[in-house]
Amino acid sequence: MPLTFDFPLEQLKSYQGITPRPADLDEYWERAITEMQLTNPCAELVPAEFQVPGIQCFHLYFNGVGGARVHAKFLRPSHIPSPRPAVLMFHGYSSDSSDWSHKLNYAAQGFVVAALDSRGQGGLSEDTGGVTGNTLHGHIIRGLEDALAGKPEKLLYRQHFLDAAQLAKIIMEMPEVDESRVGVTGWSQGGALTVACAALEPRIRKAAPVYPFLSDYRRVWEMDQARDAYAELRDYFRHFDPQHKRETEIFTMLGYIDIQHLAHRVRADVLWGIGLMDTICPPSSQFAAYNKISSPRKMVVYPDFGHEDLPGMNDQIYQFFLEMS
Numbered sequence: 001m002p003l004t005f006d007f008p009l010e011q012l013k014s015y016q017g018i019t020p021r022p023a024d025l026d027e028y029w030e031r032a033i034t035e036m037q038l039t040n041p042c043a044e045l046v047p048a049e050f051q052v053p054g055i056q057c058f059h060l061y062f063n064g065v066g067g068a069r070v071h072a073k074f075l076r077p078s079h080i081p082s083p084r085p086a087v088l089m090f091h092g093y094s095s096d097s098s099d100w101s102h103k104l105n106y107a108a109q110g111f112v113v114a115a116l117d118s119r120g121q122g123g124l125s126e127d128t129g130g131v132t133g134n135t136l137h138g139h140i141i142r143g144l145e146d147a148l149a150g151k152p153e154k155l156l157y158r159q160h161f162l163d164a165a166q167l168a169k170i171i172m173e174m175p176e177v178d179e180s181r182v183g184v185t186g187w188s189q190g191g192a193l194t195v196a197c198a199a200l201e202p203r204i205r206k207a208a209p210v211y212p213f214l215s216d217y218r219r220v221w222e223m224d225q226a227r228d229a230y231a232e233l234r235d236y237f238r239h240f241d242p243q244h245k246r247e248t249e250i251f252t253m254l255g256y257i258d259i260q261h262l263a264h265r266v267r268a269d270v271l272w273g274i275g276l277m278d279t280i281c282p283p284s285s286q287f288a289a290y291n292k293i294s295s296p297r298k299m300v301v302y303p304d305f306g307h308e309d310l311p312g313m314n315d316q317i318y319q320f321f322l323e324m325s
Contacts, residue, residue: 018288029262044062057075058073070167075104086112087321090194091121112176206268215288219288279307
């Protein structure tokens with residue numbers, strides 16, 4: 001096996017992360033969950049232009065925290081008895097919920113399927129500023145100045161995480177869905193939302209994140225990997241703290257939206273895919289979260305692969321979720 005550019009695999013298996021955990025993190029997220037639960041989603045299903053025999057396809061819109069109108073693709077089988085299992089899907093950074101046809105394999109097996117569009121990225125969800133469409137650059141650091149001024153609830157990824165959990169709640173409350181048989185999955189940013197959703201919605205049964213983003217920011221920085229998806233960290237320091245006088249404070253604020261600090265809340269069975277040559281979401285940043293999960297878990301390791309397609313991983317996830325059917 002080739003050497004990883006990160007810690008050796010045996011060391012990764014015990015690595016616990018170095019990004020500071022805010023002292024009030026649990027209270028922060030309990031307040032956030034309360035806000036989400038008090039938000040009337042006003043969910044609406046609009047028939048989609050894409051339709052296939054035996055499966056109904058809809059645009060699902062709902063109100064997220066802060067008033068943004070959030071969008072997801074929603075599919076349900078027409079003639080399969082209820083209640084049914086469900087799968088929620090989350091996309092990568094800057095992308096969108098992808099084509100309708102990519103969800104038909106689950107719908108054909110009797111699953112309800114919902115695929116979220118993250119705010120301000122490639123899909124139809126509104127950003128918190130009330131605009132539809134792309135406001136991508138700076139999502140990691142959006143709200144960081146407010147957080148440093150004592151308002152960490154302004155961090156944009158707090159809203160992204162809550163959108164994922166709120167989508168799960170909406171789907172679980174549908175009469176055609178069995179709330180005890182709901183799985184979540186996604187790659188990169190979608191992997192981070194998978195972990196966050198399973199952490200904030202304890203009824204999630206199965207979670208399948210693949211090389212998740214948004215974990216152990218300080219480790220990414222110290223590895224000099226604050227580039228590509230994490231480039232915003234470097235930009236922030238260059239523009240707002242060029243001498244790093246507030247470095248510890250900044251990483252502590254980012255700790256509120258670090259999935260490693262949410263991972264202990266996960267109760268779902270977990271199937272996790274990782275490439276040991278991943279220079280975008282380094283293995284140690286991922287293990288910092290994975291090692292804090294206490295529920296049943298399995299890491300699928302690809303020694304020669306980076307942040308790319310992992311052959312056979314989608315098939316393993318598919319079979320993992322079919323255990324709920």
